[in-house]
Amino acid sequence: MTSVYRTKDGGRIQRGKPLRFTFDGRALQGVEGDTLASALLANGIHLVGRSFKYHRPRGILSAGADEPNALVGVRRDAARYTPNLRATQVELYDGLEAESQNRWPSLALDTGALNGLISPFIPAGFYYKTFMWPRKAWDSLYEPFIRAAAGLGRAPTQADPDRYLNRYAHCDVLIAGAGPAGLSAALTAARSGARVILCDEQSEFGGSLLAETSATIEGLPAQVWLQEAIAELAGNPRVVLLPRTTAFGYFAHNLIGLNQRVTDHLAVPSAEQPRERLWQVRAKEVILCAGALERPLVFPGNDRPGILLADSARTYLNRYGVRPGKRVVIITAHDGAYRAALDLHAAGVEIAAIADVRATADGPAPQAARQAGLPIRLRTTITGTRGGLRVEGVSLAAMDGGPSQSVACDAVLMSGGFTPSVHLFSQSRGKLDWDPAAQSFVPGRSAERERSAGASRGLFGLAEVLADGAAAGADAVAAAGLTPPAPRRLEASGIDLGTDGFLGALPGAGAPGAKAFVDWQNDVTAKDLLLATREGFRSIEHIKRYTTTGMATDQGKTSNMNALGVVSEALGTPIPAVGLTTFRMPYTPVTFGSLAATSRGVLFDPVRTTPIHDWAAAQGAVFEDVGLWKRARYFPRGGEDMDAAVARECLAVRSGVGVFDATTLGKIEVVGPDAAKFMNRLYVNAWTKLAPGRSRYGVLLRDDGFIFDDGVVGRVAEDRFHVTTTTGGAPRVLAMMEDYLQTEWPDLNVWLTSTTEQWAVIAVQGPQARQVLEGLVEGIDLSAEALPHMSLTEGKICGVPTRLFRMSFTGELGFEVNVPTSHGRAVWEAIWAAGQPHGMVAYGTETMHVLRAEKGYIIVGQETDGTVTPDDAGLSWAIGRTKADYVGKRSLxxxxxxxxxxxxxxxxxxxxxxxxxxxxxxxxxxxxxxxxxxxxxxxxxxxxxxxxxxxxxxxxxxxxxxxxxxxxxxxxxxxxxxxxxxxxxxxxxxxxxxxx
Known part of the structure; x- marks a missing residue:
């Protein structure tokens, strides 16, 4: 199958490898190397969706992550359906099924388009006014209607069957973006011996070089240099190359979130591979080479299908071998559009007109266009477009007014210049500076160990971009403590975009009846922004929320700068004074599956069980969830309800003996020459004089003086403490300990180890507890004189090593037997057997609660609520009065x-x-x-x-x-x-x- 829109040769596609796919059920054909967007354009399809508010026809606008219109749902099978994917980023594979969204009953005939007829009655902010009255109508009328109308794609109805994995990594230098700047930086860093991670959201490395046909680097065609650079990096074992990987978030301390799409491009994904992998990379140094985004122009009727960004059209032609149309009109404020015109002209596309809004265009590209005989009109704009489901023509007129001329076409290309992609830099809390020459914000002062390079900081000449990348790579390597190679400038020709451009709305955009769109997806026009300023809004953040501009799934990549221009002109205020909307992560949407990884299904809330769990279940125990643990709540007999079972268990413990599974208590080993000093600084209690073999009830406070956790702490040796915590408190206590040890007291020689999983803990409580255990222990004297209350010893029980505490949470004579978890069940059963002659009962957490309450023992989180001090809880006796300091002392x-x-x-x-x-x-x-x-x-x-x-x-x-x-x-x-x-x-x- 051939298409008049597919070129006969050129590009990076494999014409000999056709791929079948469907769009809205229509069978179509593309080739290997296509994206869904390029394949649709190759089939002459521009209409791909409907806008959110007015359901206006929308076509493919860009060729990358900035696409606001071409959002589709992709289905592999009944269980694998993903909505709201950008067709520009969906790699074509054989059998792909795609469908348009936000339309009914069909894309060509959408009843939602009737919203356009009432558009004068639903201007920006209408919902803030309309839905206030009548007050009672919100729940019954407005909210159901809004919820039914909201959304673009439909949510999947079946559970996602695919796997998603996480990976943590460290490197000397992480480079986000593998265009010419990123590749140059990576080569420099790699040649220095640095550990490098290079990622790029596209399927291939190269960035803008992938669409280049005439540029050269070091005397080589850009495509040849690109292949050699990638081969060198791939052959370096200290370099990790991650294509199809988006750096979506920049977190504190140079932690970068990467979303790697592993199998979405495959027709038959391997069951052994995850669908996506979430990388969390901690980098010593970061280089941002995210490139720049082309700005659209705001003119009446600029949203019809068939209207594209000029550089994107050039990408479709040179990379994918697709002509955007047969007869094209170009409107521009930048020399870059002339390069697109020249390439399209050479490919057989008729250039009907080049309307340049500027007074002069004397750069090399405009001069080449004149020599090629292309019709150039300076100081000319588009005053309107015509066509239904695809643009059919435009009206051209002088910028300062006058009669318009109709020009027929089937595509319109526009270019308002280029905006550096500063999203990741902004996420890192870096300060942006306004560059009046480039009419855009550029990276200023960094807040992290980061530097930007190339087009992402406003450089657009190929030679200077390569040099800037190399300089950034050398700087990063030096900052990481390595020796960079000697600086070397790469000779290059081609790709000099300059910094010209236009920001805001062209003449006529705000005229009555005109619809000049600033935000394509949310249907925000120039008039909406002007209305917001008339109604008193001044901050761009407020205007953004009032009009919803920049709040669509593209996060304002194509709309934010033009919105700033419109508002700035309306207020007569410089753009820096108007402000800047916040760039939030993720850079592009990330699947929930990637973020959740293995935390789904039974692993979403993992169930932790003790070694005694199965024994308790066999005894008919009723369980409750305590944190992640399953704990036996009570052991009913003969049809008992909870109250009866608990009453029986309580009386049995008070009069005889009971056994309780306390394995879930948090346990932390604090070891080292400074262990006592560390504990003394952390807990309110005094620890330096606590003798080995003794234990003490410990209270831990937050900085604000309120109780954070508690537990018995035993001193096993001069340099070793066995710290217990509440069941749910173990992770946060260990984190607090590590925080203080690493940031406040790094001079202390102490090691912290979580041993919660190492020890099974069996509490034997009651007047006859000693008689039950004395026949099972070896080398341990259980007498009151040898092992008094709040002491500990080590020996063996049932031939198994044990750390035995004499302690009680019931107020009765009590022991807590700690044994390795692998022996927990066996020792429990031995204790159970030894206890039967004494009438031993197993009791659960509900009984434990009653017994401890009878003694006035608190439970952190029940008797404390985050505002309770030790004195409030009656624990002033635990505080070491002679201590110089401890966490929370000053607050008390x-x-x-x-x-x-x-x-x-x-x-x-x-x-x-x-x-x-x-x-x-x-x-x-x-x-x-x-x-x-x-x-x-x-x-x-x-x-x-x-x-x-x-x-x-x-x-x-x-x-x-x-x-x-x-x-x-x-x-x-x-x-x-x-x-x-x-x-x-x-x-x-x-x-x-x-x-x-």
Whole structure:
């Protein structure tokens, strides 16, 4: 199948390898090397979609990531459908199925286009005014309508079956962009011995060189030099080349996010390969070579299908062998469009007219166009276009007015100059400077270890771009601590775009009835921007939100600069004073799958189980989720409900013995000569005098003085501490420790190791705990004299090495047996067997909660809410009074932290012992208050205590310790519950049982 739009030769495509594809069900043919956009153009198809607001016909505008119109859905099979892909970035493969979006019932006949008839009634910002009245109509009328109308593509309905992986990498130099500047920088860095990562979003390296036919570098055709440069880099083992990889985000400390598309271009992807790979690269130095984006021009009717950017048309011709039309009109404010005109003319395309809005055009390209006999009209603009689903002609007129002339054509090419792509630089928090000559913002002061090179900082001559890339590569290598090669300037000819251009709207763009679009996807016209300024908006950020310009999926790549120009002229304010919209990541959309990687399905919220989990399940345990862990909540027998099971388990522990799986506790090994000094600085407690073999309850604060975590800490040796944390607190405590160790106290000789997964922990609690264990341990004396409360020892149990703590979270005689997790189940079963003659029960977290509440022991996150100090929780005794400093100490000295009306932990007895208060209930001093009441505290824990035969509760109450014996009230749905304030320790206040 041949097409009048496909050239007979040239380009980088493989004409001998045809590929079949469909668009909206229509069978078409392209060739290997095509994008979907180039293949559609080769088939004479410009109409590819409909705009968001007015559903106007939209055609292919660009050839790259800046495309605002050609958004399509691509389907591989029923489960593999991806909406909103840019046809300009979709590589063609055999069997590709694509469909247009945002139209019904068809692309050519879309009923949504009726919105255009009412466009005078829905100007910019109409929704801010219209949807305010009537007030009650939002939920019933406006919101459902807006949600139904919103969106472009349709969301997939089936789960994504593909795999996505993550990879972390480090390098000396990361280079984003593999055009001439990026390649020159990469060659320089690689020749210095640096570890280099070079990425580019396109399928091939080369950037602008891929569309060059006449440029030379070092006496070689640009295409030959390109092949040799890539071959040299590919042969260097210290260089990683990543085509089809977008640098989408620049994060702090030179962390760059890369999205690599691994298999989307393949007709039959390998099941062994992921679809995409997310790279997180930490680079010593970064070079941004992102190139520049061509600016469109704003004139009436500039949105018809068949109107393209001039340099994109040149790319389609020289890289893909596709003519954008047969008879073309070009409108330009830049010499670059003349290069497109010359190349198209040489390819047999009729150039009907070149309308140059400038007064003069004397550069080499315009001169060559004159010599070729191309019709050039200076100081001329387009005042209108005509055509339905594709442009059929334009009206040309002088810039200063006068009669217009109609010119027939089937394509219009436009060029308003080039804008450096500063998105990644801006993301890095670098400061942009305004370049009045280039009429654009360029990189200024860097905030990271970064430099920009080439067109991304406003350089457009091939020789100077290559030199700038080499200089950036040498600078990066030197900054990374390596020796750069001697500087060498590459000789080059061709590609000198200059810095001319036009910003804003051309004459007639704001005339009545004219639709001159600034943002193609969101249907924002020059008149919309002018309306926003008339209504009082001055900041471009406010205007952006009011009109939605620059808020489409292209993030303003084609619209932002022209919007600035229109607003600047309307306000009579220089562009730098108008401001600049924020460039946010991602640079182009990234799939959710790539960001989620393996965190999906059962791995989205991984389930962690202990070695005793299967045993507990076999015993009929009811489980609950605690963080990522599955924990046995209670062990019902004979049809018991939770209350009955918990009551039985509590009484069994208090009267005999119980066994509890405490494996989920966080465990961190703090080791080193300065371990005690480190712990002393971190925790409120004193640690330097704690003897090996002893342990202590530790409290950890944040900088603001509030409780962050707690747990028992045992000193195993002079230089080693076994630190336990709450089940959910292990990661954040370790992160806090590492943060302080690496940033505040790097002089300390300390190592931190997470050992949560290393130890299975079996808590044996109750008056008969010693009798259960004494026949199982080897080399360990369990007597009260040898192993008192809050001590630890090491030895063996059941022949397995153990780290044995004598400690209790129940208030009873207790031991915590730590054994390697691989032996956890076996040791548990041995303890269980030894405990049966003593009536041992297995108990779960619900029973543990009741037992600890009876003793007034807090749970971080339940008795604390991020605003509780140690004194509030009754833990002042834990603070080392003679310590010079610890995390949070200065905050505790603030006056407000010692105010007498702070909420303090107290116990509550309901005056009706059978009433159990709901946790989270508010506490008030006077039940007769009018609603809204003024609460003085809240209930943090509340249970029915089988041991005490009544309900108990813990609460945080303003000035609580001074209210002992007072009657307070807890409002409930059934009326106020009277409570008496008491000590938070309800059971064995003298601690006789724990020291048995």
């Amino acid at each position: 000295a603030r006056e407000a932290m010692n105010a007498p009306d702070r909420k303090q932990l107290v116990g509550l007895y309901t005056q009706n012992p059978s009433v159990v208060i709901e946790e989270g209930s508010q506490v008030v001093a006077d039940a007769r208050q009018q609603i809204p009441m003024r609460p003085i505290g809240h209930v943090s824990s509340s249970y029915m205590s089988a041991t005490l035969g009544r309900s108990i509760a813990l609460a945080l109450v303003s000035g609580g310790r001074a209210r002992m014996g007072q009657t307070l009230f807890v409002p409930t749905a059934d009326g106020e519950v009277a409570v008496t304030v008491t000590s938070p320790v309800f059971y064995d206040q003298e601690g006789v049982r724990v020291n048995a």
